[in-house]
Amino acid sequence: MGLQAYLILAATVFAIGLFGVVTRRNTIGILLGIELMLNAVNINLVAFARFSADVTGMVFTIFTICITVSEAALGLAIVILLFRTRRTVMADHLDLLKG
């Protein structure tokens, strides 16, 4: 398979993740969409690294995976905190900063 096939696969997963982020009303669902998008980016990085025979992309993938794990831990902590104080995880109801 050429590089093209991997890039199109990653773009498809990225678009599906974006769809989830835009349409989900639940904050946990939005976080799942973000995970999908970051995952698609990782496929791109590894594919470019492999096809250009340069390991830099793979190092970046390790970095993004670690940052994603931090993001998930922190994001879910915020969700739990929101739940305690506002009793909801629906993004529509979280309008504290709305002017």
Place this chain on the structure above:
Amino acid sequence: MNGEVLAFWVLAVVLVGSALSVVLTTNLFHAVLWLALALTGTAGVFLLLDAEFIAAVQLLLYAGGIITIVVFAIVVTERLVGERISQTSRRLAGGGIVATVLLGAIVSAVLERPLARAKPAVDGDLTRAVGDVVLTRFVLPFELLALLMLAALLSAIYFARPDD
């Protein structure tokens, strides 16, 4: 059709199918399980790309770590309210248009460029090369990453601490 092409298509179908299930299923818990399948499928794609180490990291950190955290969050939040959290969607048409336009833009850009058709041969072990680069050229970002993870985990514990 050789083995690699077949494996790629099987993984592509699994990946796209489970990703669609993540964003379309109404049961939040099922969505997380589909995400686990999508992340495992991605690990398979990494294996196809000869990145065994990344595939292992993906399985351990992502499919192991994140799924556990998300399931924990769902269980904790559902117990807090004492009812099931619904998982509904809104503005499906708008989201579909945005995602389709983005996909079309990326795919048309990818198809226009002349891209490598075959993988170049690698000399030696890719995992060893990654390890060498991480501890030489990228040692500063690597250490900063450790700091970032420490800060993130500490703040997560701070946020989710019990009320006092």
